[in-house]
Amino acid sequence: MLNWIFKKKTAAEQAPVRPSPAPAPVAAPAETAAAREARLAEWAARLGQASGDDAALLALAREDGAPVDIKVAAIEALAGEAALKDAEREFRTHDRRVYRLAKQRLAAAVATRSAREAAAALLASAEGLAQEAVIPANRLVALDRDWKALDASLLAPESIARFGTLTTQLTALMHDRAEREAAVTRWTAGAREAVARLQTVSLAVAQGAETQSVLTAAAEAAAALQAGVPQGHDDPALVEALGGGRLTAAQIETRLALLAQFEAPVAEPAPPADVAAEPPGEGAPEPVKADPVALATDRWRTQPPIGDDRVAQALEQRFAVWRRSQGGAPAAPAPEKKKDKPPRPKPAAPDPEAIARADTLLAQAETALAEGHLAEAHQQLTALDDLVSPAQRGRLQGLWAEHGRLKGWQQWGGARARDDLVAEAEALATATEVPDAKIAPRQQADTIDALRKRWKELDRTGGPSSQPLWQRFDAALKTAYGPVAAALAKVDAERQANLAAREALLAVLEATPAAEETGWREQVRALDTFQTAWRKLGPVEHTVPHKSREALVARWRAALARIEVPLEAARKEAERGRESLIARAQALAAEGASGQGRDLVPRVRDLQAEWQEHAKSVPLSRGAENSLWTRFKAGTDAVFAQREAVFNARDEVLRANLMAREALVERLAALTADTPAAELKRTLSEVDAQWRQAGDVPRQDVPRIDVAWRNAREIAQSHLAASAQRKWQVTVESVLARHALCEQRERDGASPALDEAWSAQPAVPTLWERALADRWASSAAPVDADTVDQWLLQVEMALDMPSPEAFQAARREWKLRAMKAALESRQSAAEGTVGADDGFARLLGQSGLAPVQRERFDAIVAVLRTRPR
Structure with missing residues (x-):
């Protein structure tokens, strides 16, 4: 039927079969083989001539007389992708073997070209990567993964070797650079630690808390690091810091040596004997002695300045303490001798009460210094300058020295803490300026407040700070506060928008008509819509500007009271009406339980309709509505449950009747053709009587059980009829047999065999x-x-x-x-x-x-x- 689709001829249309001509005489095998070899040799020669020329090879493969092996060899000799594509297109509709070969060669050529192009791109990436200053490990891994994804059999050997060389070079470069970076990192960490160590030890030695040997060891470690700066280090400031720390250490050693000379007791040289023996002449001026404190001060001031302010201040404090210790016996020039010099008055006897009061103040100053209360100790020491006795002055000078040492430590700690605060503030500002930085505004603000509180505390306990340091700290915190300010501005704009949205909601609610015009359902709908939209705007205390909050809340309460107050009164009245409906439903349930109710279902339906009218007129709150409806539904459900119980009892009776009728059908179905006729009659009679006595069955089962009953009864009656028919046939056969015996006896005469046969016949x-x-x-x-x-x-x-x-x-x-x-x-x-x-x-x-x-x-x-x- 579908031959016309494929343009095939049917059997009737096919050309008649012509008798095949007589076979030509077969040539000798030797001649045929020779001709074949000669023809193949000729084609092979042509193939060899066309080798290397894709156009000639393709033309040779297209010739009709070319053997298949020659075509295959020509296709295999093609080298160009374009020629293979032409061959694949040329042989697509004929010569499937050549077409498959051309298609395979073309796919292989395309795959080879794609693989080599991808390999060239990867080689270029590897060469470019080798020229970069930093070689990312992920790019090297991706390069190796992409290369392994290529088919190695399609790549040129020189490309494979070149990639192996490049990967080896890249790996070596990465290792070398990693080692250099690690060395730079280790040296940088050590240098920073050495600089910090030098600063800490220098200040401690300057304050007298550490020995000079510790400072010498720290300076030597810094010198070793400075001498071994690794290649690739690009932080000259750190090298300068090492040199500056060593210079400060050397200056501290020089200053401490001076202090040691100042504090050492110097013996006054004895005058020569001849000079000592000669008394001074009358009226000759006495020689003026040089002031050692002034000389020491001059030597101290001629020392080069120290770059670290804290170290310089600590050394100055120690020098000031020494100077104060020398103030009791100044090397002042002796007064000129007068002729009429009055006698020097004797010092007054010390007052015991003043000594006791000075002892008390000294004890309090010692306690204050021990507890670290430097301000209180300074007040007490200042008050003691004019109270102490000569015997107590040494004790006072010791307390002044301890106060100076502790003050230096306090100032050094405050300076270090301020430097740390500045570093934290600048780090916070730097992190803020990073593009797309994720900053939590509240946390940022808390951090800034904490930093400012810590600075104020240092101002109170650690002494004043320099103005440039404070400006750096304040500028960094202002920069860091930028996102916080932006976030606060955004929050303020959002709060203004939230306020406008709330005012719009209130305007809609205030414009809602009274219940007398629209009904309570419309009032409830407007109120629910307002409250839902109001809740979506969030808590008022967190989403509305503070200055507008009080007025907004007052307006909100007034708008709600305008609707809610009359609504609550109407709802209370509606609840009383619902309660009466619940009481009526419970009364119907009790009436149904007593068995005396009539037409309960229509009455319940009417009661439910009345409830629906109540619910439509005044909607209650969801909780009250659900509670009242649950109670009402319990009463109505009780009536329906009683009705359902009656129906279920009736259904049970109907199901029992159905089971009884099914049993009767099964009893009839148990009868067979072999059942005796008497039993068939008795069973049919009994089943008919029981069927008439059986009650009704479920309505949906009536057709089925009736059909089953009729079929079973008809089958049973057919069994009974077949049994009577068989019995009648036996009777007829017996009558005919006796009739035949009578005819035989009348024809042949009496015989014992006939008598025996007559006696053997059944009764008729x-x-x-x-x-x-x-x-x-x-x-x-x-x-x-x-x-x-x-x-x-x-x-x-x-x-x-x-x-x-x-x-x-x-x-x-x-x-x-x-x-x-x-x-x-x-x-x-x-x-x-x-x-x-x-x-x-x-x-x-x-x-x-x-x-x-x-x-x-x-x-x-x-x-x-x-x-x-």
């Missing part, structure tokens, strides 16, 4: 048994043929079977006589009429029937077979 109906017994005993008197014809006619009429044509008039006469007799005497039969059983019995007792009569007798027997008696 009594009327027929008597007629056959009389015939067997030869006691029946023969009758004439007319009488037999009349019997045959009457039996045929009784069985309603046709009679021969010759007896149709007699048959009509018998019918008229029977009708007349029935009309006159109201009897069912005319005089002389015999029935079917009686007439058949008379026919059984007669012998010597004519052939026509015998045919009519056999026809009667055939009809009797089908009509059980």
Whole structure:
């Protein structure tokens, strides 16, 4: 049917088969082989000439007479991708072998070209990566992964070797640079630690808390680091810091050596003997002694300045302490000797109360210094300058020295803490300036506040700070506060927008008409809409400007009260109405439980409709509505549950009736064709009686159970009919057997075998048994043929079977006589009429029937077979 689609010819359209011509004589095998070899040699020579020329090879493969092997060899010799593409397109519709080869060669050529192009790109990336100052590890890993993804069999060996060399170089470069970076990192960390160590030790040595040997060791470690600066280090400031720390250490050693010279006791040189022996002349001026404190001060001031302010201040404090210690015995020039010099007054005796008060103050100053209260100790020491006695002055000078040492430590700690604060503030500002930095404004603000509090605390406890340092600190915190200010501005704008949205909601709510105009449902809807939108705007205390919050809340309360107050009153009234409906529902439930209720369901339906009207008129709050509805529903559900219980009881009865009827159907279905007729009759009778007594069944099961009942009963009745038919057939066969034995005995005479066969026959109906017994005993008197014809006619009429044509008039006469007799005497039969059983019995007792009569007798027997008696 589909041949026309494929343009194929049907069998009828095909050309007739022509007889094949006689085969040509076969040439000798030697000649055929030689010709073939010569032809292949010629094609091979042409193939060799075309080798290296894709166009010639492709033309050779296109020739019609070329052998397939030559075409395949030509395609295999093609080198260009364009030629392979032409070959694949040329042989696509014919010569599948050549086409497959061309397609495979083309795919391989394309894959090779793509792989080599990707390899060239990767090689260029690797060469470019080798020229970069920093080689990212992820790029090297990606390069190696992309190279491994290529098919190595498609790459040129020199490309593979080149990539291996480049990866080795890149790996070596990475390792070398990593080692140099690690060395620079280690040196930088060590240098920074050495600088910090030098600063800490220098200040401690300057304050007298550490020995000079510690400072010398720190300076030597810094010198070793300065001498071993690694290649690639690009932080000259750190190298300068090392040099500056060493210079400061050297200056500290020089200053400490001076202090040691100042503090060492110097013995006054004795004058020469001749000079000492000569008393000074009268009126000669006494020699003026040089002031050692002034000389020491001059030497101290001529020292080069120290770059570290804290170290310089600590050394100055120590020098000031020494100077104060020398203030009790200044090397002042002796006063000129006057002629009339009054005698020097004797010092007054020390006051015991002043000494005791000075001791108390000294003890308090010692306690204050021990506890670190330098300000309190300074006040006490200042007050003691004019109170102490010469014996107590040494103790006072010691306290002044301890105060100076502790003050230096406090100032050094405050300076270090300020430097740390500045570093933290600048780091915070730097992190803020990073593009796309994720900054938490609240946390940033807390951090800035904490830094400012710490600076104020240092101002209180650590002494004043330099103005440039404070400006750096303040500028960094202002920079860091930029995102916080932006976030606060954004929050303020959002709060203004939130305020505007809330005011718009309030305006809509305030414009809502009263309930008398729209009804309570509209009021509730407007209120719910407002509250939902209001909650979406967030808490008022966190989303509205503070200055507008109080007025907004007051307006909000007034707008809500305008609707909620009358709504609550209406809801209370509605709740009382719902309570009355609940009471009525509970009364209906109690009435149904007592069994005296009538028409409860319609009354419940009416009650539910009334509830719906109440709910539509005044909606309650969700909690109150749910609570009242639950109680109301419990009452109505009780009525429906009682109704359901009645229905369930009725359904149980119907299901029991259905099961009883199904059992009756199954009982009928258990009957078979082999069941005795008596049992069939009894079962049918009992099942019919029980079926009539069984009650109703569920409506949906009526058709099914009725059909099953009719089918089962019909089958049972068919079994009963078949059993009666079989029994009747046995009876008819027994009658015919006895009739045949009578005919045989009449023909052949009596014999014991016939008697035995007669006795073996089963019983037959009594009327027929008597007629056959009389015939067997030869006691029946023969009758004439007319009488037999009349019997045959009457039996045929009784069985309603046709009679021969010759007896149709007699048959009509018998019918008229029977009708007349029935009309006159109201009897069912005319005089002389015999029935079917009686007439058949008379026919059984007669012998010597004519052939026509015998045919009519056999026809009667055939009809009797089908009509059980």
